[in-house]
Amino acid sequence: MNVINLQNVSKSFKRKHVIKPTTLKIEEKKIFGLLGPSGCGKTTLIKLIVGMLKADLGEITVLDRQVPNASLLREIGYMAQSDALYTALTGEQNLEFFAKLFGFSKSERKERIQYASTIVQLTKDLNVPVSSYSGGMKRRLSLAIALIQDPKILILDEPTVGIDPLLKKSIWTELERLKDEEGKTIVITTHVMDEAEKCDHLAMMRDGEIIATGKPLEIKAHYQVQNFDDVFLKIGGGL
Numbered sequence: 001m002n003v004i005n006l007q008n009v010s011k012s013f014k015r016k017h018v019i020k021p022t023t024l025k026i027e028e029k030k031i032f033g034l035l036g037p038s039g040c041g042k043t044t045l046i047k048l049i050v051g052m053l054k055a056d057l058g059e060i061t062v063l064d065r066q067v068p069n070a071s072l073l074r075e076i077g078y079m080a081q082s083d084a085l086y087t088a089l090t091g092e093q094n095l096e097f098f099a100k101l102f103g104f105s106k107s108e109r110k111e112r113i114q115y116a117s118t119i120v121q122l123t124k125d126l127n128v129p130v131s132s133y134s135g136g137m138k139r140r141l142s143l144a145i146a147l148i149q150d151p152k153i154l155i156l157d158e159p160t161v162g163i164d165p166l167l168k169k170s171i172w173t174e175l176e177r178l179k180d181e182e183g184k185t186i187v188i189t190t191h192v193m194d195e196a197e198k199c200d201h202l203a204m205m206r207d208g209e210i211i212a213t214g215k216p217l218e219i220k221a222h223y224q225v226q227n228f229d230d231v232f233l234k235i236g237g238g239l
């Protein structure tokens with residue numbers, strides 16, 4: 001079953017055609033990666049799916065509901081590229097704020113905060129104001145916020161930027177567990193080549209267009225290369 005469907009979706013900013021007519025289906029219970037050079041339109045595409053931007057043309061449905069739809073807020077955990085955090089508050093207060101928005105009871109909030117902060121290894125720093133967090137800690141808190149309401153779909157815009165390799169590995173282990181054991185669908189943008197390899201399915205973007213889709217092996221075969229660094233070089237080189 002497809003949980004995300006885009007049908008001929010396009011978007012321009014002023015006269016710039018940032019997303020050219022795009023049709024895309026994302027299957028449930030998969031990790032779907034969006035790859036492409038900086039500025040090719042990944043974040044814009046993601047914002048259209050989340051409902052933060054309105055498409056000029058075309059139709060987007062998520063879980064069979066047309067976007068935008070307020071009921072989808074609960075179903076989509078979104079981690080933006082720039083952290084949207086309350087820096088005067090502690091990590092825990094940030095998580096508490098978002099957990100309250102989703103109407104969790106006090107005991108559920110405690111449980112959810114414990115779960116989300118453990119995954120991103122922030123439990124020890126929960127009582128520190130976010131203003132004194134490092135860049136990587138802010139990314140981790142943003143990921144915890146995306147997980148707080150136990151959404152069916154996780155949409156993560158470069159979630160592991162600024163995160164050290166060990167923690168990155170444990171985050172990926174958790175993403176794979178969320179998919180395998182809890183049936184989550186995960187959409188991720190990345191520039192990191194080993195992350196591309198871990199996705200079940202990929203869409204390669206260039207200049208506002210999806211130019212290839214497939215499993216990592218299929219994409220490499222398509223470009224006749226051994227690794228994703230070379231895929232990128234070929235895309236950048238105007239294949």
Ligand SMILES: Nc1ncnc2c1ncn2[C@@H]1O[C@H](COP(=O)(O)OP(=O)(O)OP(=O)(O)O)[C@@H](O)[C@H]1O
Nearest residue numbers: 013014018036037038039040041042043044045081
């Ligand atoms: N609000 C906006 N107004 C005008 N132009 C915009 C706006 N948002 C994005 N753009 C332009 O749209 C293009 C695609 O941007 P987008 O952020 O989607 O790319 P990206 O692939 O996510 O890049 P990166 O990997 O660097 O994050 C860029 O040329 C950008 O300058």
